[in-house]
Amino acid sequence: MKVVAVILTGLLVAFVQLPKLAGAELQKERWAFVITLVLGVGLAAAVAANWPLPQPHRYLEMLNHAIIRLLHSL
Amino acid sequence: MGQCMSMSIEKGRISKNQLALLIANTILATVILYTPSLLAKEAGQDAWVAVILAALVGLMPGTLLVFLGLRFPEKNMVEYSIDLLGPWAGRLVGLAFGLALLYIASYVVREFGGLLVNDVMPETPLIAFNLVIVVLAAYGVYLGLETFARVNELIFPLFVIILLVIVASAVPSMDLMQLQPAFRHALPDLFKGALLLDNFYFEGAVILMLFPYLRHPERGLPIIYQVSLLLFLPIMAVVIGVLALFGPEETARMVFPVYELAKTVRLAGFLEHIESLVVGIWVTTASLKLMVLYYAGVLILAQCCNLKDYRPLVVPVAFILIALSVFDFTSSFQVRNFLSSIYLLTFIFFLGIPLLLYLVSLFKPSLKGRDD
Numbered sequence: 001m002k003v004v005a006v007i008l009t010g011l012l013v014a015f016v017q018l019p020k021l022a023g024a025e026l027q028k029e030r031w032a033f034v035i036t037l038v039l040g041v042g043l044a045a046a047v048a049a050n051w052p053l054p055q056p057h058r059y060l061e062m063l064n065h066a067i068i069r070l071l072h073s074l
Numbered sequence: 075m076g077q078c079m080s081m082s083i084e085k086g087r088i089s090k091n092q093l094a095l096l097i098a099n100t101i102l103a104t105v106i107l108y109t110p111s112l113l114a115k116e117a118g119q120d121a122w123v124a125v126i127l128a129a130l131v132g133l134m135p136g137t138l139l140v141f142l143g144l145r146f147p148e149k150n151m152v153e154y155s156i157d158l159l160g161p162w163a164g165r166l167v168g169l170a171f172g173l174a175l176l177y178i179a180s181y182v183v184r185e186f187g188g189l190l191v192n193d194v195m196p197e198t199p200l201i202a203f204n205l206v207i208v209v210l211a212a213y214g215v216y217l218g219l220e221t222f223a224r225v226n227e228l229i230f231p232l233f234v235i236i237l238l239v240i241v242a243s244a245v246p247s248m249d250l251m252q253l254q255p256a257f258r259h260a261l262p263d264l265f266k267g268a269l270l271l272d273n274f275y276f277e278g279a280v281i282l283m284l285f286p287y288l289r290h291p292e293r294g295l296p297i298i299y300q301v302s303l304l305l306f307l308p309i310m311a312v313v314i315g316v317l318a319l320f321g322p323e324e325t326a327r328m329v330f331p332v333y334e335l336a337k338t339v340r341l342a343g344f345l346e347h348i349e350s351l352v353v354g355i356w357v358t359t360a361s362l363k364l365m366v367l368y369y370a371g372v373l374i375l376a377q378c379c380n381l382k383d384y385r386p387l388v389v390p391v392a393f394i395l396i397a398l399s400v401f402d403f404t405s406s407f408q409v410r411n412f413l414s415s416i417y418l419l420t421f422i423f424f425l426g427i428p429l430l431l432y433l434v435s436l437f438k439p440s441l442k443g444r445d446d
Binding site: 006010013017021025026028029030032033036037039040041043044046047053055056057060061063064067068 | 181380382386391393397402403408416418419
C-alpha cells in the first residue's frame with residue numbers, strides 16, 4: 001500500500017512537472033528531472049517496502065576509521 | 075568555458091547581514107541540540123574551554139572560505155572548481171561537495187523527526203514529520219535564496235533571544251560549582267572537544283555556494299567575524315547553562331540537553347513547560363538550515379549537469395532526502411554517535427576541498443576574477 005502511494009505520488013509529480021519542461025531548450029532539464037525522480041521514487045519505494053538497504057552512515061564511519069588508521073600508520 | 079551559469083540560475087541577491095545570519099543559523103541549528111552532550115562527553119566540566127578553543131580554531135578555516143570566495147567574487151564554488159581543475163575534475167569535486175551537503179540535509183531531517191518523535195509526539199510516525207519538513211524546505215528552495223534569506227533574517231534573532239531567555243530562566247536552579255574543578259582535562263581532550271564543535275562549524279562551507287549572490291561580494295570579509303560572534307554567545311551560554319544545571323556526567327548521557335534544560339524551567343510559580351518553545355524555535359531554524367543545504371545541493375547538481383535552472387531537481391531530490399532520512403539512521407542516539415565520530419570526513423569535504431581550490435588558485439593566478 002505504502003509503495004503504491006509513493007509511486008502514485010511520483011507519477012503525480014511527473015504529470016505536473018513534465019509539461020513545464022517540454023520545450024526543446026529544456027531537453028537536458030527534462031532528462032535530469034526524470035532520472036532524479038526515478039532514483040528518488042525508487043529509493044522511497046524500496047524504503048516503503050522495507051527492503052534491507054545499506055545504511056550510508058556505516059560506510060562513512062568505516063571510511064573515517066580507515067583514514068584515521070592510515071594517518072596513525074604514517 | 076561556457077560553464078558560468080550561476081547568473082542565470084539564481085537571480086536573487088542578498089545582503090552581507092543576511093548571508094551572515096544564514097550561515098550562523100546553518101551552524102547553530104544543529105550545534106545547539108547535540109553539541110552540549112558531545113562536548114561534556116569529551117571535555118567534562120571544561121566543555122566551555124573547548125567552546126573558546128573551537129571559536130579560535132574555527133576562525134582559520136572560516137577565513138580561508140571567505141578568502142576563497144573573495145578570490146572569485148562573481149562565481150560560486152562549482153564554477154571556479156571547473157575553471158581551476160578542468161571540466162571533469164572540477165565537476166567531480168563540485169559533485170562530492172554537493173552530495174555531502176545533501177547528506178547533511180538528510181540527517182538534519184532525521185534529527186528533526188527524531189526530536190519530535192522522542193520527546194513531543196511519540197505516537198506519530200517519523201515519516202510524517204520528515205515529510206512535513208522536507209515539503210516546507212522544498213517550497214522555500216523553489217522560491218529561491220532571497221526568500222528564505224529574508225525569513226531567516228526575521229527568525230534567527232528571535233531564535234537566539236528565546237534561547238538566551240530560556241537559559242537565563244534556568245539560572246535559579248543552576249549550580250556553578252558543577253563547573254569545578256576547572257582545567258582538569260588535558261589539552262588534547264579539550265582540543266578533541268573543540269574539533270567536534272568545529273566539525274559543525276565547517277558546515278558553514280556552504281557559504282562558497284552563496285558568496286557570489288551577495289550584493290557586494292567584494293565587501294564580504296567581515297562575514298566571518300559576524301558569524302563567529304553570532305555563534306559564540308549562544309553556544310557558550312547553553313553549554314555553561316546545561317553543565318551548571320545537570321553536571322558533566324548527566325549532560326554527556328543526554329541526547330537533547332537543551333530540551334531537558336527547558337523542561338526544568340519554572341517561572342514565578344506558574345510559567346512552566348516552555349520546552350514547547352524550544353521545539354517551536356528549533357523547528358523553524360532546522361527548516362531554514364535544511365533550506366540552505368538543500369538549495370546549495372540542488373544548485374550544485376544543476377550546475378554539474380549544465381542545467382539552466384535548479385528547480386526541476388527540487389521535488390525529485392525531496393524523495394531522496396525523505397527516503398535517506400528514514401533508512402539511514404534507526405535512532406537519534408545513532409545520529410549523535412555518528413556526529414561524534416565523523417569529523418575527519420567533514421574536514422576532508424568542507425576544509426580539504428576549499429583548501430585544494432585555494433592552493434590551485436594561487437598557482438593559477440591568471441584565473442582570478444576571470445569572467446567567462
